[in-house]
Amino acid sequence: MSLTELLQQFGPVLAFAAWMAYKWWNSHRVVALLPELKKQGALLVDVRSSAEFASGNAPGTINIPLSELGNRLGEIPKSVPVVLCCASGTRSGMARMLLKKNGYQNVHNIGTWRKFPKP
Numbered sequence: 001m002s003l004t005e006l007l008q009q010f011g012p013v014l015a016f017a018a019w020m021a022y023k024w025w026n027s028h029r030v031v032a033l034l035p036e037l038k039k040q041g042a043l044l045v046d047v048r049s050s051a052e053f054a055s056g057n058a059p060g061t062i063n064i065p066l067s068e069l070g071n072r073l074g075e076i077p078k079s080v081p082v083v084l085c086c087a088s089g090t091r092s093g094m095a096r097m098l099l100k101k102n103g104y105q106n107v108h109n110i111g112t113w114r115k116f117p118k119p
Helices: 003-039 050-055 066-075 090-101
Strands: 043-046 061-063 082-086 107-112
Touching (some): 003 082, 003 107, 082 090
Parallel strands (some): 043 061, 082 107
């Protein structure tokens, strides 16, 4: 079997595995940065729905559901780091892209809200 045939057959699986590895690596990187980001006054934003947030959340996070984020940008200062979370990291990834598109420079996706250290 040639390399081309292998890539055609297993390419989607490899791409998915690479994406999952990136998400894992990035969330661990943000967890390591979190103490310094908090010293800088980071705002911790959970973009899950209000119902999801009410059923459990990380201490110190505020809830701005992804569906409302575009209309509530005024609640998020551009002068401090922003750390985003959700259930899996997908919605917070979309929120990160939205914030970056709107001029936010210091935005981080920690992935799942359970990655925030417990006090």
